[in-house]
Amino acid sequence: MMTLFSIARKNIRKNFTHYFLYFASMIFSIVIYFTFVSLKYDHTIQSASEASTKISSAFSAAAVVLIIFVAIFIWYSNSFFTRKRKKEVGLYSLLGVRKKQIGRMLFYENFLMGALALLIGIALGSVLARFFVSLLMKIMGYDAVSNFSISPAAILNTAIVFMIITLITSLQGYRLIYRFKLIELFHADQQGEQEPKASWITALLSLVLIGTGYWLALQNLLQSSVWAKLGYMLTPLVILVTVIIGTYFLFSTLTVTLLRLSRRNKKRYWNGMNIIGISQLLYRIKGNARTLTIIAVLSATTLTAVGTAYSFYYSNASNALQANPNSMMFISGDNSTTKRVDEMISSSPDHKLLYHTTVPVIEVDADVSGLGDLFAGDMQTYTVISNRDFNELAKLQGSEDTIELKGNEAAALDPVYYEGISPKYVGAEVQLEQNKLRENITFTELKKYSVLNPATVYSSIVVSDELFSQLERQTQSIQLEAYGITNQDKAKQLTAGIEAILPDSASLSSYYRDYARGMESTGLLIFMGGFLGLVFLTATGSIIYFKQLTEANSDKARYQILNKIGVHKREVRKTIAQQVMFIFALPLIAGITHCAIALSALSKLLHMNIVIPVVICMGVYTCIYLVYYVITVNAYYKIVTKNK
Amino acid sequence: MTTILQAKHVGKTFGLKGNQYTALQDINLEIQEGEFVGIMGPSGAGKSTLLNIFSTIDTPSAGEITIAGQNIVTMNEEQLSDFRRNKLGFIFQDYNLLDTLTVKENILLPLALSKVPAAEIERRVNEIADTFGIREILNKYPYHISGGQKQRTAASRAIVANPSLILADEPTGALDSKSATSLLQSLSKLNELHHSTIMMVTHDAYAASYCKRVIFIKDGQLYQELHKENPLRKVFFEQILEVLAALGGEHDDVV
Structure with a gap:
């Protein structure tokens, strides 16, 4: 013992x-x-x-x-x-x-x-x-x-x-x-390593499988008949399976077929070290297909997860802005409270007031059956703002967009407009009902943003100035206080102070509150995504590294023969760099492509433009991956050139 | 006739000071173009060390070596690689074929490395395959052919680039007698018809009897030299055996 x-x-x-x-x-x-x-x-x-x-x-x-x-x-x-x-x-x-x-x-x-x-x-x-x-x-x-x-x-x-x-x-x-x-x-x-066999049929099949997966992923979820037929639970699974199997076939047969094809071109194949590089790869590729597939899938998963998390984190500010075009907005109660808010802002050392304006709006019930909205009933309450006030507020918020409405024309403001789900608005007719007044309005325009903070008001529409004054005669308008301040993402104390003095009925909405809440959840998301991503990346890199070093050890004898018959060390390094590059690049390219498809489907679904954060993620991933590549090439070279 | 190899006062010692071991001592040797020279000697006499030095895989501790007019002692690693590729051909006891390449690809490897045009490669490979009688196995892989075929493949690879000097290290060591004879006949033919210069290290008197000249080494020094004067190979074989007997000791080597 x-x-x-x-x-x-x-x-x-x-x-x-x-x-x-x-x-x-x-x-x-x-x-x-x-x-x-x-x-x-x-x-x-x-x-x-x-x-x-x-x-x-x-x-x-x-x-x-x-x-x-x-x-x-x-x-x-x-x-x-x-x-x-x-x-x-x-x-x-x-x-x-x-x-x-x-x-x-x-x-x-x-x-x-x-x-x-x-x-x-x-x-x-x-x-x-x-x-x-x-x-x-x-x-x-x-x-x-x-x-x-x-x-x-x-x-x-x-x-x-x-x-x-x-x-x-x-x-x-x-x-x-x-x-x-x-x-x-x-x-x-x-x-003994056998020359792999591969047929054109399986090579084509690999492309067909991946193509099918991609095509399914890129369908518009709501309009696709395939998604509807297969079911929303089953289709993602089908995508996953076709892409993974396709990737495996791609690595095990298509690469073999391509390498064999390049072997047939004698002018290139019988030229320097190409003969060594291509024949070695050909022998290895089939045994490597499983590892390469695992790495491609891992890379795709990591990139998609991190890309998604980072995209959310990245677009947190623009989401908060979309939900709060004004830094703060609340329903005016009495003048003294509004005054105290004014004072708090002006006395705050970190923030300057950009604008403060009081916007009159009217809350009106409407019969919206004409919209054909799938998710709303027949009746809905609108917050109505006049054409003039809309243009003014839009200008204060830094937008150059203006609206010109006449008579019974109206514009819909829908910051959460979703193609296919939201009603089409333009051309639709709804009936406003205020006391005894019945007024039919026609939407002539749709803005995919609002100038009012949606959290403080109902769904908002803009009507012509004439119609607005006509409505104003029927009922008391509500005064909304809208503020724009500088450094709105750091307004923790100011926001807390204002929250403390305003009653709940003011339904205060602030940029800072949404921004901070978003930071908290997306920050956690990006941290965990980044952490797990780093772990996955390290592991993928290490798996290839181990695998390549195993091969280096069994290749040692071959490179010693080559050395004896007069191959330069320079040439040895070059062919190793090329062979290892092949092994590293294949799964990376496949992984990035899979991820790009997955994320573009996601970006369609969420209506977010996530090109920049995703490209940053891929760039960082590729850089770290490259470091692994360089380390592996060096270790490989050292092993095969070391004398006994 | 030109001198292909000239070695002057070549010596080789291993180990550090105080614990030195002399493998070769003051070797002087000349090989002329078109010669087929055998190197013999008991185990540990320094045959392999000498071959490694001529192969430029090892470096001598002393002396000068000129092969095909070039001093190989002063070359750097890059130059040596080029030199091996262009001037030398190797045949090893354990074949040293690449198992990832077909017989044909193994043979043409030196030409591909020197970037010879594909059409020229094709012509040369076919010519040599005929000389060694391995045309039918050109598209097979090394693990599918016999030892004799492997060694003929290795020999084809050694001469395909028309080297100035072919170095063979116990080429028949791993072959049965029939394959060995066939290989030796091929080498002889090559030497006769193409005037290829061959230096072969062997401990087999039968293999050595195919040479035109045999050099014996003992304890790192030249011991004796035999020229084939009688055209009968059998007579030369007897002479070689006599010298080996005189060299003594290593009876195991005289098979």
Whole structure:
């Protein structure tokens, strides 16, 4: 017992570089997980946020995703590591060490590493968690000081999760010696590689499958008959499956077909190192198809998730602006309250008043059956504003848009207009009903924005000045106070002050309140998206890295032959760079394309222009990915050119 | 007749000071164009070290070596790569074929690396495949052909670029006697008809008897030289065996 334990310990110490990769990926996983769990248990975040239950449940859900992912990642590194050691294990067996003893030794070894990684991971994680807490607070727009402390609950949680994972991988190591015959352990690397077969039919099928998925995703949800037929639950699943299978076929057959085609062109193929590069890729590509598909799908998922989160975060300000064209708006009660608000704004050192105007509006009931609105009943209340006031307010808000209405013409203001769902407005006729007055109006224009804050008023329409005064005679108009101030996104104190003096009946709406609320939820979203995205990216990069290094080791002999027959090191580096580029670029391109389709579908659905945030996300992702590429090429080159 | 290889006072020592081991000592050697030279000697005599140095894969500790008019001792790594590609052809005991390439692609590899036009490549490969009788297996992969065929493929690759010097390291070491004979006959033919210059390291007296001249090395130094004066190969074979017996010790090598 004791001797086996010490052999295991010696093994780790002596082959540390060998163990390093595996060890490092375990530590990495633990650090990430621990940091995440620490955030979940941290009191600073919970007390700062009004929506603390929301945060904690979001973190819990993300933690589950992380556990699954980390388990897969450790499993992958473990099998990579074990493969490297098959020969060593075979040697022990050949020297007459009993299977049981070898198995136990492997078990101890792995368990020892797991325990050590856990200690180091938690230590590193404690430092990182502190940093991430303050980062999260900042992203969510809080300025509370973080006094982060390590929670025992987080340590316990992490320790239990990783002890279980380590136990499983250790058992896997124990079983290694029983799973394989001695001869297989010795020939781990020498399985003959066969030239892959591929047909044009499956190659075409891959394109058809992906095309179908894309086509479905880009349909207009509400008008598509395919979506209606397949059902709204099933169709996304169909898209997912067709695209994933299509990607797999794409990698396993289309690439093979293309490479074979390029081999047929002798002028290019028999030219320098092309012959080496193309033939090597051809042999590898089929075995790599599964890994490449996984990486493409992971990349697409990561990019889509992060892209979505970032798009929301990015468009928070414009969403708040759409909901609050005026920095503040409320229904006027008595003059003294309005005066106090004026004073508060003018005495506030951080904000300047851009405009303050009082807008008279009328609340009118209307028979809207003529609109054909799917979601409204026959009767609806409108907030009516006169043509002149609309133009004035629009000008104050910095818009150059104007409306000219005559007689019974009207304009609809719909900031949440949605093609296909919202009524078409233009040309439709509705009847305004005020006391005994019945007036038919016709919509001649539609503005997809409002000049009034929708939270303070009903659905708004603009009518001609004549009609407005006619309505005004029937009923008392309501006075709306509209303010525009500078630095409206930092108006925390001012907004709180005004909120305190206004009654609920004033139905105050403010830019700041919507903006802050948006920051809180989208900030959390972007933080978690970014965090998980980074983890996924690191893992994808590492998976390719491991895979390529395995190949480098089996390619070593080939490059030594090439060196003997006079191939320059420069040429070797070039062909490695090209081959590795092929492996890196394929899933990235597929991932980015999938993501672009998914996000353009999303942007259609949400009516948001998200080109800029999405391009930024893709750019950052590609840059980090490139770093992995460079590291992999260097490591590959070092392995194949190193002399024994 | 021009001198293809000239080695002067070549020496090689391994290890650091105080614990040095001399593998080669003061080797002087000349090989003329069109020669077929064998290098023999017991294990550890320095045959492989000498071949590695001539192959430019290893560097000598002392002395000068000129191959095809170029001093290979002073070249840098890039120049050596070019030199190996353009002037030398190699045949190894373990073939050193690339398993990702077909027989044909393996043979044409040196030409492709030197960017020879495709039509010219096609012509040369077919010509050499006929010389070695491997035309039918051109489109097969190395793991589908026999050891003898592999070695003939390797030999084809070695000479396809018309090198100044072909270096063969125990080319028959892994072959059965029939395949070995066939390969040796091919090399002989190449030497006779195309005046290719071949230097072959071997410990097999039978293989050496196909050479025109055999050089014996012992303990890192030149020991003796035999010229084939009698056209009968069998007579030369007997002479070689006599020298090997005199070299003594390593009876295992004299099979």
